[in-house]
Amino acid sequence: MKRLFIVIFILSSMYLAFAEDLNVVKEFLRANMLINEGNIKEAIPILERLNRSVVDEGVVIKLAEVYIAAGRNDDFKKLMNNAFSNETYAKNSTLRRFYASTLANVFNNHDEAVLQMKKAVEIDPSVENYELLAKICEQRRDYACAIQSLDKILEKEIKPEYYYKRGMFYYNLELKDKAIKDFEASLKLEKNFMPLLMLSEIYIQDNQTDKAIQYLEEAVKDKPGLIIPEYRLAELYRVKGDFDKAVKYYELIADKITGREKVYVLKQLAGIFFEKKEYDKSFRWFDRLREEDKSDTTSYYYMGVISEIKKDFESAVKYYKELINRDLKHGFAKKRLAYSYFRLKDYKNALEAIEKMEKDERDVDYYRIKASILGEKGEKKNQLAVLQEALRHYPNNEELLMDIADYYEKIKQYDKVEEYLKRLLALNPNNASALNYLGYLYADLNKNLEEAYVMIEKALKMEPENPAFLDSMAWVLYRLKRYNEAFTYQKRALKLTPNEQEMIDHMKEIMKALGIKKTIDEVLKE
Numbered sequence: 001m002k003r004l005f006i007v008i009f010i011l012s013s014m015y016l017a018f019a020e021d022l023n024v025v026k027e028f029l030r031a032n033m034l035i036n037e038g039n040i041k042e043a044i045p046i047l048e049r050l051n052r053s054v055v056d057e058g059v060v061i062k063l064a065e066v067y068i069a070a071g072r073n074d075d076f077k078k079l080m081n082n083a084f085s086n087e088t089y090a091k092n093s094t095l096r097r098f099y100a101s102t103l104a105n106v107f108n109n110h111d112e113a114v115l116q117m118k119k120a121v122e123i124d125p126s127v128e129n130y131e132l133l134a135k136i137c138e139q140r141r142d143y144a145c146a147i148q149s150l151d152k153i154l155e156k157e158i159k160p161e162y163y164y165k166r167g168m169f170y171y172n173l174e175l176k177d178k179a180i181k182d183f184e185a186s187l188k189l190e191k192n193f194m195p196l197l198m199l200s201e202i203y204i205q206d207n208q209t210d211k212a213i214q215y216l217e218e219a220v221k222d223k224p225g226l227i228i229p230e231y232r233l234a235e236l237y238r239v240k241g242d243f244d245k246a247v248k249y250y251e252l253i254a255d256k257i258t259g260r261e262k263v264y265v266l267k268q269l270a271g272i273f274f275e276k277k278e279y280d281k282s283f284r285w286f287d288r289l290r291e292e293d294k295s296d297t298t299s300y301y302y303m304g305v306i307s308e309i310k311k312d313f314e315s316a317v318k319y320y321k322e323l324i325n326r327d328l329k330h331g332f333a334k335k336r337l338a339y340s341y342f343r344l345k346d347y348k349n350a351l352e353a354i355e356k357m358e359k360d361e362r363d364v365d366y367y368r369i370k371a372s373i374l375g376e377k378g379e380k381k382n383q384l385a386v387l388q389e390a391l392r393h394y395p396n397n398e399e400l401l402m403d404i405a406d407y408y409e410k411i412k413q414y415d416k417v418e419e420y421l422k423r424l425l426a427l428n429p430n431n432a433s434a435l436n437y438l439g440y441l442y443a444d445l446n447k448n449l450e451e452a453y454v455m456i457e458k459a460l461k462m463e464p465e466n467p468a469f470l471d472s473m474a475w476v477l478y479r480l481k482r483y484n485e486a487f488t489y490q491k492r493a494l495k496l497t498p499n500e501q502e503m504i505d506h507m508k509e510i511m512k513a514l515g516i517k518k519t520i521d522e523v524l525k526e
Contacts, residue, residue, distance in 0.1 A: 024054060031062070040070050051079075055088055057095045064098070068106060076102075096120035097132060110140035127153050134165070143169040160189035167198065176202050193223045200232065209240055227253050234268070243272045263293050270302065279306045297327050304336055308343075316340040331361035338369050347377050364394050368403055375407070383407065398424050398431055405437065417441060435459040436469045443476035452476045467496035471503050474510065483513045495524055 027046055034043040047063040060083050067076040080099050083089040100116035103109045117133040130149045137145035150166040167182030180202060183195040196219035203212035213236050219229040234249035250269045257265065270285035283306045290299035300323035307316035320337035323330055334357045341350035350373045357366055367390030374383040387404050394400055401424040408416035421438040424431060436459040442452035456472045463469055474490035477483075490507045497503060507520055516523070 024050060028059065028062075035062075035066060040066055044070065055086065057089065057092050057098075060089065060095060061098050064102070068102070073107075091123055093120045093124035093126075093129060096123065097129065100136060101132065104136045104139055110136055110142075114140065114142070114145065121149075121152075125152065127157055138169070141172075143172045147173075158189070160186040160192060160195075163189070164192070164195050164198075167195065171198065171202070176206070191218075191222060193219055193226075196222060197229060200229070204232070204236070209236055212236055213240075227256055231265075234265075238268065238272065243276060247272055263289065263296060266292060267298060270299075274302060274306070279309055282306060295326065297323050297330065300326070301330075301333060304333070304340075308336065308340060311343075313340040313343045317344070329358075329361075331357055331363075334361070335365050335369055338373070342369065342373050342376070345376070347373050351377075364390060364397050364400060367393075368399065371403065371407075380407075380411070396427055398428055398434070401427075402434065402437070409441075414441065414445060430458075430462070432459040432462040432466075432469070436466075436472050439476060440472040443472065443479050446479055449476060449479050453480065465496065467493045467500070467503070470496070471500075471506060475506055478506070478510050478513065481513075483510060486510045487514060487516075491523060494520065498524065 027050055031043040031046040031050070034040070034046070044063070044066055047059060047066060050059045051063055060079065064076050064079055067073070067079060083095065084099075089095055096116050097120050100113040100120060103116065104113035113136045114133070117129065117136055121129045121133055130153045134146045134149035134153070137143070137149060146169045147166055150162055150169065153162050154166070163182045163186035167179045167186065170176075170179035170182060180199065183199050183202075186192060186195045187199075196215045200212045200215040200219065203209075203215065213233065216229045216233045216236070220226070220233065223229070230249045230253050234246050234253070237243070237246035237249065247269060250265050250272075254262065254265050254269065266285055266289040270282050270289060273279070273282035273285060276282075283303060286299040286302045286306070289296060290303070293299075300319045304316045304319035304323065307313070307319060317337060317340045320333045320340060323333040324337065327333070334353060338350045338354035341347070341353055351370070354366060354370050354373065367386055371383045371386040371390070374380075374386060384404075384407055387400065387407060391397070391400050391404065401420050405417045405420040405424070408414070408420065418438065418441065421434050421441070424434045425438065428434070435455040439452040439455035439459065442448040443456075453473075453476050456469060456476055460466070460469045460473060470489050470493035474486045474488075474493060477486035477489060487507075487510050490503065490510050493503050494500075494507055504520060507523075511518070511520075511523070
């Protein structure tokens with residue numbers, strides 16, 4: 001319970017209007033001295049005698065404070081009830097204010113406190129009294145009552161803080177339009193951080209991102225360096241897709257925060273640069289994340305992925321191994337580790353890494369990577385066996401069917417290639433790669449050319465600038481003896497990939513059929 005003391009007592013018209021009575025003054029000062037010395041017990045009877053002998057709010061308030069400090073709450077309530085039965089005290093707004101404030105702050109009795117303050121404003125409708133009434137109404141979450149008090153205040157005195165407070169009460173009642181009006185009125189009188197922040201909050205809730213950003217930008221100008229508006233701007237710009245501005249604000253707060261908040265911001269920065277394909281910057285932020293929280297596996301994973309993208313497979317191996325050491329169940333890391341070893345042509349370690357995957361982790365990628373490793377080791381039969389086992393588990397997987405078709409294409413069993421590509425297209429007639437693959441196979445074998453043309457044409461509609469598809473169309477047109485058309489498609493394909501040897505060979509055949517004597521370089525410059 002609060003201990004209410006007045007350390008220094010000032011004689012005034014408010015306290016001890018009976019100053020002419022020197023004996024009363026002397027007694028009051030003695031009681032006050034005892035209180036200051038902590039001797040409340042001896043002070044109480046002195047104040048009680050004074051209260052019986054004089055009518056003065058100062059004595060009542062002092063005695064009330066002492067009763068509370070002594071834990072004599074019943075005596076406090078009796079004292080106040082007796083005081084208000086006196087006509088002079090009943091009309092005293094100062095005493096009402098004291099009683100209301102004590103009820104609210106000491107006894108947590110906000111309902112009675114509000115009643116007392118309503119009586120106080122009837123006696124004295126001052127701004128000061130209405131402010132206290134609004135405050136107590138707010139404490140008991142009676143925002144309508146608080147708004148009524150602010151209405152009265154604003155009739156008497158126009159200040160930005162009063163509009164802001166009333167706006168907050170409207171906001172708490174979910175009367176957003178009225179809240180916005182008051183926050184804007186506050187801003188017209190004085191540019192201030194808090195109404196700017198609240199306006200942005202309302203517009204965030206209403207998904208009006210641009211307006212929220214507008215007010216947050218103003219808030220940042222008003223109070224530069226504050227984390228909350230900068231953080232919210234970063235989040236809004238990220239959601240909006242304006243990653244450059246998101247990065248600007250994330251970078252501003254990255255070194256101001258700690259703990260989980262910092263980890264989150266570092267992840268956002270690293271992730272944004274990863275999405276933008278700015279892999280060097282992304283790598284640096286993930287590295288900072290790793291230093292900040294070594295237990296967070298996200299950094300190791302993405303540093304491995306970025307290393308793969310940059311074809312630095314030795315580094316990829318390093319980060320994936322660190323990740324697996326921290327999370328033995330990270331199946332994806334095991335797959336990527338195996339693949340990185342595979343790209344380094346370290347097939348022994350690649351096979352060991354992939355075999356460390358638990359049975360419940362072995363998905364389609366497990367079988368595909370393992371089959372690729374066995375293929376590079378020259379174990380063709382084992383490679384096929386793994387692919388066939390995978391197909392038993394995943395009979396409708398298009399990538400597996402494509403891998404098996406590739407396997408048979410390499411050993412020139414074209415009937416099998418055709419079989420598996422047709423199975424794939426039966427599952428997905430719009431698989432552009434399969435359409436192109438089978439169409440090109442027919443063109444290369446010089447059979448089913450019209451069917452091949454239709455399939456490649458369909459693939460090109462889906463990916464019109466795919467150089468492999470353009471090359472296939474050129475080759476089927478060549479087989480159909482439509483050389484001029486073939487020349488147009490082959491030229492387009494070569495302009496996209498001028499160093500692809502197979503495409504160069506196809507162009508030579510087409511140019512020969514057309515009797516063109518120029519070099520391919522000369523043709524491509526035209």
